[in-house]
Amino acid sequence: MRIGIDLGGTKIEAIALDSTGHERARKRIPSPRSYDATIAAIRDLVAALETETGEQGTVGIGMPGAVSPATGLVKNANSTWLIGHPFGRDLEAALGRAVRLANDADCFALSEATDGAAAGAKTVFGVILGTGVGGGIVVNGALLSGPNAIAGEWGHNPLPWALPDEYPGTDCYCGKKGCIETWVSGPAFARLYAEENAEALSPEAIVAAAEAGNRPARLALRRYADRLARALAHVIDILDPHAIVLGGGMSNVAALYDEVPSRWGSYVFSDTVATPLLRHKHGDSSGVRGAAWLWPEN
Known part of the structure; x- marks a missing residue:
């Protein structure tokens, strides 16, 4: 049995999967706001799943940020109470077994x-x-991880082929300007629409207005699709993946699956672009399922 934990x-959220990926049990609790309480909550969730199923399982954790290979401590986590702690070691001590950890976007990629x-x-x-923009890379069924534990962090590269009115871009929390995250995250989509139209709407409301024929909303969605196409074209030029899968709130915008591929051919360094752009299969469950799959069959 595999147990996956999605720490948001x-x-x-915690899930128990059998060897075929069938769900045996699932639990969800509010996230504590302190480090020690987080360790205790994960310990108790694992115990609850194992009590319900009557079986012990491997444990994989999908988490915000990453564990630094240099120090073994958490870095880059928006759940700031994790930063600077030996999260993996403390979880292993609490659970009495080995634990595998990966970034939550990596877990999404592995699941899909x-x-x-x-x-x-x-x-x-x-x-x-x-809310943010992340990514993960899977090669032959295994997550790609490098010496800095940042593979797939495309959201903190600059928006490619920036137009004059896009440069230098908005401040990003990482300390730079014009990061892809500041252009194609859900909050960025809403912020840019409000700046251009003096009207504050949620991303969902903007998309609904565009689908109803509202011209400013349709223009905003076209601009979003073009920015996303440029950002993904950069990835295709470097990685040339066999598939790109979208997750997160903006992945539910149906128009993107036609609009983005129709645009990225203008940017990719190739005569044709055969890369499929796919919508997630497992939705909000992908992260927790991917955490469970951090332990492969062998």
Whole structure:
């Protein structure tokens, strides 16, 4: 049995999967706002799943940020109470077994590459378009990880082929300007619409207005699609993945799956672009399922 934990800023979700990926049990609780309470909550969730199923499982954790290879401490986490702590070591002590950890976007990518929308693809780039912008890379069924533990962090590169009115861009929380995240995250989409139209709407409301024929909303959505096409073209030029899968709130915008591929050919360094752009299969469950799949069959 595999147990996956999706550690989010507002909730912690836990799932138990059998060897075929069938769900045996699931739990969800609000996220504590302190480090020690987070360790205790994960310990208790694992115990609850194992009590319900009557079986012990491997444990994988999908988390915000990453564990630094240099120090073994958490870095880059928007759940700031994790930063600077030996999260993996403390979890292993609490659970009495080995634990595998990965960035939450990595877990999304692994889930969709294992038995999701991109199952069977040799290389998969999994994209999170939510409150932030993240990514993960899966090659032959395994997560790609490098010496800095930042593989797939495309959201903190600059928007490619920036137009004059896009340069230098908005301040990003990472300390730079014009990061892809400041252009194609859900909050960025809403912010840019408000700046251009003096009207504050949620991303969902903007998309609904565009679908109803509202001209400013349609223009905003076209601009978003073009920016996303440029950002993904950069990835295709470097990685040339066999599939790109979208997740996060903005992945639910149906128009993107036609609009983005129709545009990225103008930017990709190739005469044709055969890369499929896919919508997630497992939705909000992809992160927690991917955490469970951090332990492969062998």
